[in-house]
Amino acid sequence: MATFGKLIRFKDAAGTAFYGEAEGLPSINKQGLVGSSVPVYAGESPWDLNFRLTAETKSIAEVLPPLSHVPxxxxxxxxxxxxxxxxxxxxxxxxxxxxxxxxxxxxxxxxxxxxxxxxxxxxxxxxxxxxxxxxxxxxxxxxxxxxxxxxxxxxxxxxxxxxxxxxxxxxxxxxxxxxxxxxxxxxxxxxxxxxxxxxxxxxxxxxxxxxxxxxxxxxxxxxxxxxxxxxxxxxxxxxxxxxxxxxxxxxxxxxxxxxxxxxxxxxxxxxxxxxxxxxxxxxxxxxxxxxxxxxxxxx
Known part of the structure; x- marks a missing residue:
């Protein structure tokens, strides 16, 4: 399974969805997260084989529910x-x-x-x-x-x-x-x-x-x-x-x-x-x- 601390799902200003790492941010609520820059993960979900933290960062424009689908x-x-x-x-x-x-x-x-x-x-x-x-x-x-x-x-x-x-x-x-x-x-x-x-x-x-x-x-x-x-x-x-x-x-x-x-x-x-x-x-x-x-x- 994926290794992470505090996983957040969000969109950047261009409307692209990412998973990012929010551990260490001073505020972990929806309002406080918007505008923060976080490192993002490769892969579309924590279950992807290539899901891993990258050096790339993105700014949070919109906070999404943490899961796109729940069986x-x-x-x-x-x-x-x-x-x-x-x-x-x-x-x-x-x-x-x-x-x-x-x-x-x-x-x-x-x-x-x-x-x-x-x-x-x-x-x-x-x-x-x-x-x-x-x-x-x-x-x-x-x-x-x-x-x-x-x-x-x-x-x-x-x-x-x-x-x-x-x-x-x-x-x-x-x-x-x-x-x-x-x-x-x-x-x-x-x-x-x-x-x-x-x-x-x-x-x-x-x-x-x-x-x-x-x-x-x-x-x-x-x-x-x-x-x-x-x-x-x-x-x-x-x-x-x-x-x-x-x-x-x-x-x-x-x-x-x-x-x-x-x-x-x-x-x-x-x-x-x-x-x-x-x-x-x-x-x-x-x-x-x-x-x-x-x-x-x-x-």
């Missing part, structure tokens, strides 16, 4: 003890090479390319069973939901993903603050479980769950709204500040607002299956832990 999203629900007790932001692992039936004798982290930040946005109106047919993935898969990035941080810089602080702020107010040590199921267990009988394809992402502070469980309930500023951060990985805007969707003779987040490729939702087709970001599957013995129920 499958794997989403783990209720994986933080505090959030599970109640009924955001997620550390996201990127699969670096295909794997299947990862055994107890193997190190599951050998199959990880790196880590990034994912924001598993939900449209709660569409999430209720009578509208989703009991498939929560439909409410999470509208255009531009699940933004990732802006950087992929290497395993070298995050040797232990269970010792990270995770936070979310909305309009400057802290809504979520927790640590990955609060996980119920660690990342190694998730990889072993998800690979049972199923090949995890390189480029797929595993969203490891969100901590407490979800607006649905607040009293009174608090929802994201048009114009909100959403900031998400994980130790060693900083996300762009995302300004949210509203799109009106029509259904059953009524109008309902669905939140969309900027900064991710266009995606397409379908409520007919829990495997939701996304034009650029692949498919989404949801798994929910149902016991402390590492068993799961697929939704």
């Amino acid at each position: 499958v999203f794997y989403c783990v629900g209720m994986n933080y003890k505090t959030h599970a007790r109640e009924a955001g932001v997620e550390l996201t692992a990127i699969i670096g090479q295909d794997c299947k039936n990862v055994s107890e004798d193997e190190d599951p982290f050998d199959y990880i390319l790196g880590y990034t930040v994912g924001n598993d946005i939900s449209s709660r109106w569409w999430q209720v069973p009578e509208r989703s047919n009991g498939q929560p993935a439909a409410a999470k898969s509208f255009d531009k939901f699940a933004p990732l990035g802006p950087v992929i941080t290497s395993k070298r810089l995050i040797p232990d993903p269970t010792r990270l602080r995770v936070s979310t702020r909305v309009n400057g107010e802290r809504r979520q603050y927790s640590g990955t040590e609060d996980w119920i199921f660690d990342l190694g267990l998730l990889i072993r479980h998800l690979s049972r009988g199923t090949t995890l394809r390189k480029g797929s992402v595993i969203m490891t769950g969100t901590p407490s502070g979800v607006g649905y469980f607040m009293k009174p309930q608090t929802w994201l709204k048009h114009g909100d500023i959403l900031e998400t951060e994980i130790d060693g990985i900083v996300t762009p500040i995302e300004r949210l805007f509203m799109v009106i969707l029509y259904a059953t003779n009524s109008t309902k607002s669905v939140l969309l987040s900027s900064g991710a490729p266009l995606q397409e939702a379908s409520i007919s299956t829990c495997l939701v087709r996304r034009l650029d970001y692949g498919l989404r599957r949801q798994f929910r832990p149902i016991s402390d013995r590492g068993t799961y129920k697929e939704q």
Whole structure:
């Protein structure tokens, strides 16, 4: 697999896309990266055989999502003890090479390319069973939901993903603050479980769950709204500040607002299956832990 520190995908002023090395830059968020000059990699993706850092530098004109294509999203629900007790932001692992039936004798982290930040946005109106047919993935898969990035941080810089602080702020107010040590199921267990009988394809992402502070469980309930500023951060990985805007969707003779987040490729939702087709970001599957013995129920 590719060797890097903090991998960023961007366009230069001519509109050409590159991967660059952002390790050492003073700011690792979307706004701070624009205008910076970074050394670029040869090759179109981290999976190219000739992917290597060059001496050539380019100036960042536009920050792109760190992955141009994701075969499958794997989403783990209720994986933080505090959030599970109640009924955001997620550390996201990127699969670096295909794997299947990862055994107890193997190190599951050998199959990880790196880590990034994912924001598993939900449209709660569409999430209720009578509208989703009991498939929560439909409410999470509208255009531009699940933004990732802006950087992929290497395993070298995050040797232990269970010792990270995770936070979310909305309009400057802290809504979520927790640590990955609060996980119920660690990342190694998730990889072993998800690979049972199923090949995890390189480029797929595993969203490891969100901590407490979800607006649905607040009293009174608090929802994201048009114009909100959403900031998400994980130790060693900083996300762009995302300004949210509203799109009106029509259904059953009524109008309902669905939140969309900027900064991710266009995606397409379908409520007919829990495997939701996304034009650029692949498919989404949801798994929910149902016991402390590492068993799961697929939704």
